[in-house]
Amino acid sequence: MAKTCPGCGAPMEYDPSFDSLVCTTCGNIVDPQTLPDARDFYNESLDEGPVDIKDTLSEEEELPRELYDCHIYRCSQCGGEVIVTGTEISTRCVYCGSTAVVFSRISKEDRPNWIVPFSVEKDVAIQSVKEKLQTGFFVSKQFKDVPPECVRGIYIPYFTYDGVITDTQHHQYFFADHTRVYDGYAEFENLLVECCSAINDRYSALLEPYDLHAAVDFDTSYLMGFYSNVQDIDPSKGQRVADLKARTLFHSMMRTQSPKSPFKKISSTPKIEMHKTGYILLPAWFITLNPDGKPYTFLVNGQTGKVVGTAPWNKALVTVSGIVLSASAVALILLLYKVTSYAILSNITIDVAVEASRNNLLQLLASILTNFTAIFLIYSLRQVKHLLDKLNRAGSLVTFIFSKKRQGGM
Amino acid sequence: MRYLLVVMDPDAVIDLKIGLLVTTICLCVLAVTLIMRFIVKALTKSNDYGDDDLLGMRKGLDETKNIGSELGSDLGVGSSNAMKRFGCTEVTKKLN
Known part of the structure; x- marks a missing residue:
C-alpha cells in the first residue's frame, strides 16, 4: 500500500502544490499515476487524465466491486475510526482530539471510484x-x-x-x-x-x-x-x-x-x-x-x-454589549411612555377615552402587538438556538455525539 | 372640555392606562428581541464560517413545513450546484 521513492526507497507523500508524490527524504517528485504499484490498481488506461464524472457515472453499475487494504485506527474514547495510509501512525483522534488512538486492524474496504486530490496546502x-x-x-x-x-x-x-x-x-x-x-x-x-x-x-x-x-x-x-x-x-x-x-x-x-x-x-x-x-x-x-x-x-x-x-x-464582550444596548433601548421606550402618556392625557377628552374603551380599540391594539411580539421572540430564539447548535458542533466531542444521533434519526 | 389629565376619572382612564402599559411592555420586549437578533447576526458574521444559504432554504421552512425540514435545509445548503436543470410552469388557469 505504501508508495516508496523509486530513487532512494524512502516513503513518499502526496503534495498538493506539485500534484505529485514527493519523497520525504530525497525530495524526488513522481507522478502518482506512473508508479508501478499505482498502475496495478488501475483498471483503465493511464492516458485518460482527469475523468469526466458526468460521462462515466452511468457506467458505475457495470464496475465490479473492488477492495483495497487499509490500516484502521480506532479511538478508544469516542469510537471514531480513521484509515491511515503509508507509514504515518495516528497519534490523535481527529474527531475528539483524544490521544487514546490504537491500531485496530488491517481491513479491506470498498474501493472508491474517484478522488478529488488536495489542492489546498x-x-x-x-x-x-x-x-x-x-x-x-x-x-x-x-x-x-x-x-x-x-x-x-x-x-x-x-x-x-x-x-x-x-x-x-x-x-x-x-x-x-x-x-x-x-x-x-x-x-x-x-x-x-x-x-x-x-x-x-x-x-x-x-x-x-x-x-x-x-x-x-x-x-x-x-x-x-x-x-x-x-x-x-x-x-x-x-x-x-x-x-x-x-x-x-x-x-x-x-x-x-x-x-x-x-x-x-x-x-x-x-x-x-x-x-x-x-x-x-x-x-x-x-x-x-x-x-x-x-x-x-x-x-x-x-x-x-x-x-x-x-x-x-x-462572552464578556457579548454580555456587556447586550446589556448596554438593551438598557438603552428600554430606557428610551420608558421615556417615550412617560412623554406619550402625558401627551395623551393632556389632549384626549374623557368622552374619546370612554368611546375607545367601549369599542375595545386599545385591547385590540395591545392584543395584536402582544401576539406579534411573541411570534417575533420565538422566531428570534430559534436563530439563537441555531447558532448555539453550530457552536456545539464545532466542539469535537459534541460533533461526534451528533453524528451518532444522526444514525438513529435518519 | 374635560381633558383626562384634569379629570383623572379612574373608570375612564383605566383601560387607556392598561393599554399603554401593555404596549410599553411589548415595545420593551420587541426592542430587546431586536437587539438579540442584531447580536446574533453580528456573531454569525464574526464567528460563524461557511454557512452560505444561497437559496434561502432556511427562510422557506415555515411555509413548506409539511414537505421540507430543518435537517434537509441544513444538509442541502451547499448542494445547489448539483441541480442541473429546473423548470416550473404555473398551471392554475388550466386546472380551473
Whole structure:
C-alpha cells in the first residue's frame, strides 16, 4: 500500500502544490499515476487524465466491486475510526482530539471510484482559519493567538446520486381566495451524500460545493500523507438523505416561483427518483484548536479553501454589549411612555377615552402587538438556538455525539 | 372640555392606562428581541464560517413545513450546484 521513492526507497507523500508524490527524504517528485504499484490498481488506461464524472457515472453499475487494504485506527474514547495510509501512525483522534488512538486492524474496504486530490496546502488552510479568527470582532481572544493543536488532511467518503424530481405544488395565501398551482421538475447530477458516520452530516455539508470535474480515478497514491475515512453508511440510508436533500433544494427553488408572502403555505406530493452512481473521496483539512482544554475543530475544503466552523465568542464582550444596548433601548421606550402618556392625557377628552374603551380599540391594539411580539421572540430564539447548535458542533466531542444521533434519526 | 389629565376619572382612564402599559411592555420586549437578533447576526458574521444559504432554504421552512425540514435545509445548503436543470410552469388557469 505504501508508495516508496523509486530513487532512494524512502516513503513518499502526496503534495498538493506539485500534484505529485514527493519523497520525504530525497525530495524526488513522481507522478502518482506512473508508479508501478499505482498502475496495478488501475483498471483503465493511464492516458485518460482527469475523468469526466458526468460521462462515466452511468457506467458505475457495470464496475465490479473492488477492495483495497487499509490500516484502521480506532479511538478508544469516542469510537471514531480513521484509515491511515503509508507509514504515518495516528497519534490523535481527529474527531475528539483524544490521544487514546490504537491500531485496530488491517481491513479491506470498498474501493472508491474517484478522488478529488488536495489542492489546498496545509499552511494555506491554517492561514485561512487564522485570518477568519483574527478578523472576527466577537471571537474569543484565546482563539486569536493560539496555534493549532492538531491539523489533519482527511479524505471524506461521499456517495454521488443522480436523479429527477417532479411535483405539482399548491401555493395557498391566507388572505386570498385562490390557490396558485405549479408544475415543476428538476434534474440532479452528482448530488453528494457523505457516507461516514463519524462526521456530523450537518457539519460536512457546509464544506460543499466541490468541483467534481477535478476528480480523477481513485489511486491510493493520493492518500499518502493523509487520512481517509471509512465508508460505513448503508446505501439505503444514503438514498434517504439524497431524497431529502433533493426535495429540499427543489422546494427552495419552487417557493421562489410564486409571489413572496409571509402568509403563504405550500403543499405538494413530489415524485423522486434518485439513484446512487458512485463513491468518491473528497479532501478536507481538520484543524483543531484547544486554547482552554476543550477542542474546537474547524474544517477547510481541501479543494476550494472554504472555511467551515463556529468559533466561541468573547462572552464578556457579548454580555456587556447586550446589556448596554438593551438598557438603552428600554430606557428610551420608558421615556417615550412617560412623554406619550402625558401627551395623551393632556389632549384626549374623557368622552374619546370612554368611546375607545367601549369599542375595545386599545385591547385590540395591545392584543395584536402582544401576539406579534411573541411570534417575533420565538422566531428570534430559534436563530439563537441555531447558532448555539453550530457552536456545539464545532466542539469535537459534541460533533461526534451528533453524528451518532444522526444514525438513529435518519 | 374635560381633558383626562384634569379629570383623572379612574373608570375612564383605566383601560387607556392598561393599554399603554401593555404596549410599553411589548415595545420593551420587541426592542430587546431586536437587539438579540442584531447580536446574533453580528456573531454569525464574526464567528460563524461557511454557512452560505444561497437559496434561502432556511427562510422557506415555515411555509413548506409539511414537505421540507430543518435537517434537509441544513444538509442541502451547499448542494445547489448539483441541480442541473429546473423548470416550473404555473398551471392554475388550466386546472380551473
